[in-house]
Amino acid sequence: MTELQAHLDGRWAAVRNTARELLDDPRLVPSLGSLEEQRARTFDRLRMLAEAGVSRLGFPKEYGGLDDLGGSITGFEMLALGDLSLLVKAGVQFGLFGGAILHLGTERHHEAYLADVISVALPGCFAMTETGHGSDVAALRTTATYEDGVFVIETPDDDARKDYIGNAARDGRAAVVFAQLITAGEQQGVHAFVVPIRDSDGSPADGVRIEDCGPKAGLNGVDNGRLWFDGVRIPRENLLNGYGDVAADGTYSTPIENPTRRFFTMLGTLIQGRVSVAGGAGSATKVALAIAVRYAEVRRQFTAPGRDAEIVLLDYLAHQRRLLPALARTYALHFAQGELVGALHDDFADEERRRPLEARAAAIKAAATWHATATIQTCREACGGAGYLTENQFARLKADTDVFTTFEGDNTVLLQLVGKELLTAYRSQFGELDWLGTIRFVAEQTVDTVVEHTAAHRREAPARHGGPPPAPSRRQRRPVRHVQRDPGPPAARRPGARRPAAARGVRRRHRLGAGVRPTPARGGVRPVRAVRRGGRPGVVHRARAAVDAAQQGGDRHGRRAVRRAAPARDDADRRLRHPGRVHHRADRPNVEFDP
Numbered sequence: 022m023t024e025l026q027a028h029l030d031g032r033w034a035a036v037r038n039t040a041r042e043l044l045d046d047p048r049l050v051p052s053l054g055s056l057e058e059q060r061a062r063t064f065d066r067l068r069m070l071a072e073a074g075v076s077r078l079g080f081p082k083e084y085g086g087l088d089d090l091g092g093s094i095t096g097f098e099m100l101a102l103g104d105l106s107l108l109v110k111a112g113v114q115f116g117l118f119g120g121a122i123l124h125l126g127t128e129r130h131h132e133a134y135l136a137d138v139i140s141v142a143l144p145g146c147f148a149m150t151e152t153g154h155g156s157d158v159a160a161l162r163t164t165a166t167y168e169d170g171v172f173v174i175e176t177p178d179d180d181a182r183k184d185y186i187g188n189a190a191r192d193g194r195a196a197v198v199f200a201q202l203i204t205a206g207e208q209q210g211v212h213a214f215v216v217p218i219r220d221s222d223g224s225p226a227d228g229v230r231i232e233d234c235g236p237k238a239g240l241n242g243v244d245n246g247r248l249w250f251d252g253v254r255i256p257r258e259n260l261l262n263g264y265g266d267v268a269a270d271g272t273y274s275t276p277i278e279n280p281t282r283r284f285f286t287m288l289g290t291l292i293q294g295r296v297s298v299a300g301g302a303g304s305a306t307k308v309a310l311a312i313a314v315r316y317a318e319v320r321r322q323f324t325a326p327g328r329d330a331e332i333v334l335l336d337y338l339a340h341q342r343r344l345l346p347a348l349a350r351t352y353a354l355h356f357a358q359g360e361l362v363g364a365l366h367d368d369f370a371d372e373e374r375r376r377p378l379e380a381r382a383a384a385i386k387a388a389a390t391w392h393a394t395a396t397i398q399t400c401r402e403a404c405g406g407a408g409y410l411t412e413n414q415f416a417r418l419k420a421d422t423d424v425f426t427t428f429e430g431d432n433t434v435l436l437q438l439v440g441k442e443l444l445t446a447y448r449s450q451f452g453e454l455d456w457l458g459t460i461r462f463v464a465e466q467t468v469d470t471v472v473e474h475t476a477a478h479r480r481e482a483p484a485r486h487g488g489p490p491p492a493p494s495r496r497q498r499r500p501v502r503h504v505q506r507d508p509g510p511p512a513a514r515r516p517g518a519r520r521p522a523a524a525r526g527v528r529r530r531h532r533l534g535a536g537v538r539p540t541p542a543r544g545g546v547r548p549v550r551a552v553r554r555g556g557r558p559g560v561v562h563r564a565r566a567a568v569d570a571a572q573q574g575g576d577r578h579g580r581r582a583v584r585r586a587a588p589a590r591d592d593a594d595r596r597l598r599h600p601g602r603v604h605h606r607a608d609r610p611n612v613e614f615d616p
């Protein structure tokens with residue numbers, strides 16, 4: 022058990038243990054109340070985190086931090102086992118507000134602000150989204166114009182007001198505001214500025230208008246608000262000048278000339294927020310599954326024929342099929358997240374190595390948050406009426422995690438980013454290949470696809486290594502209507518219908534209350550389906566032969582493979598040239614591969 026726990030806890034096990042102890046504190050247990058009570062309590066809890074030192078993890082030692090990026094993301098993930106409003110409030114304060122100052126600012130900003138960010142002496146906001154532009158942040162319309170030695174921050178109209186901003190409605194004293202930088206009459210693109218939004222007495226600063234977004238579907242401990250800036254003047258030094266600066270005479274300078282590249286490099290340094298949301302979604306999913314699986318182990322419904330005892334829900338295959346695949350996917354995402362956090366921790370400072378992690382972070386964030394939304398709903402239903410009671414947590418989990426699919430990058434838009442990255446990598450791979458290399462590439466892709474789709478690797482491996490018997494195939498896991506009733510004599514079967522299970526040597530095994538499911542009569546491994554299936558014999562072998570032949574300089578197999586691969590290569594070329602268009606081939610349905 023300890024070994025398993027250590028494996029699951031991974032590299033930041035110590036952080037996880039500290040978080041577990043912290044979450045045992047009854048003052049951190051999620052609870053309800055009026056909007057104001059929830060907000061006040063969440064702010065108090067934020068201060069508790071700071072006092073416990075949790076906020077120090079991700080910041081440099083010079084400013085009171087612990088220089089542990091991986092630890093801070095893992096700590097955030099663990100917080101999601103408790104109050105999700107606190108999680109998001111902490112994410113805004115330490116991850117977004119503090120993170121922007123740390124990564125987009127320079128030493129003068131670190132000196133001025135970081136210690137107060139960590140201690141929550143300076144509660145802050147991350148003011149990027151505008152009412153008119155959420156996903157397309159390059160098109161933001163707030164302006165920061167340099168004139169007479171200061172920047173003037175201006176909201177041109179209501180469409181450009183900052184919207185949904187966490188910490189803005191009640192607690193924030195300052196905000197990192199993203200705005201179009203204009204100097205010497207030229208617009209230099211979106212940059213970030215530290216702008217005070219409230220005075221020490223809590224009233225809005227001069228020229229700042231603040232509005233409360235009001236109650237939300239969830240996360241009501243977080244005070245989201247709207248901000249308008251009417252000629253707010255801030256010192257030139259408040260520009261977070263890590264990627265672009267303005268000299269006293271108004272001259273603009275930057276280490277990255279290309280404005281698009283500069284902007285995306287700036288955003289890339291804020292990747293931590295996205296990875297953290299994925300981790301938080303994972304924890305909320307685990308909470309839901311833990312409740313639903315435990316309930317399913319004790320809850321009984323219906324009596325098995327010929328027995329007195331009622332059956333526990335988890336003995337029903339239907340129930341297993343709802344919960345166990347979700348559980349398996351949750352473990353898979355847990356390990357994927359762990360790998361990503363480790364890679365980010367090791368490679369964050371190296372821009373070249375960090376770039377590929379950005380697409381991975383986007384993909385895992387989308388996968389983990391959509392999985393959370395679907396799984397929490399499944400778990401709620403799996404607990405029946407009890408799942409609907411507030412005390413059983415699902416209402417809170419559903420409401421609070423819902424928006425994870427939208428903030429820190431809308432999932433659909435993030436997947437477009439991932440697709441673009443993959444196509445770019447694909448194009449550069451193809452661009453360097455000669456015809457032989459192209460064939461090899463296509464053939465290798467085919468092998469991978471076939472192996473993945475047939476799960477050949479999963480089913481062959483245990484037998485080869487003397488491991489446990491293979492998992493049941495998809496067909497085996499399907500409901501088995503034909504063995505529940507008498508199939509009648511062979512002549513009565515429809516022409517071409519499958520022979521009954523018994524005739525195929527399939528043994529019957531009774532499961533309590535769950536009907537019957539077939540298992541292979543001899544515990545051996547069945548041949549790979551795609552290799553032996555009618556109409557497509559030997560797809561794997563043919564593709565492998567093509568790879569071998571191409572590697573050896575091309576024999577008969579190779580030449581045939583050249584002819585076969587050519588249409589696929591032309592297809593791929595056309596797609597790369599016109600990525601938006603769907604290409605149909607007359608001789609094939611519009612499906613890439615159907616094993």
Ligand SMILES: Cc1cc2nc3c(=O)[nH]c(=O)nc-3n(C[C@H](O)[C@H](O)[C@H](O)COP(=O)(O)OP(=O)(O)OC[C@H]3O[C@@H](n4cnc5c(N)ncnc54)[C@H](O)[C@@H]3O)c2cc1C
Nearest residue numbers: 147148149150154155156185186187427428429431433434
């Ligand atoms: C509770 C909450 C807290 C937030 N906190 C903050 C914060 O602290 N700071 C901050 O700056 N922002 C914050 N946000 C804003 C959040 O980041 C944005 O809501 C998010 O980026 C989406 O932007 P949008 O709402 O404008 O949606 P839109 O971008 O308008 O998207 C609406 C729909 O259109 C789809 N869509 C958009 N573009 C495309 C496309 N090209 N192709 C196909 N479909 C597309 C999307 O998938 C989505 O379904 C918060 C939001 C919420 C709800």
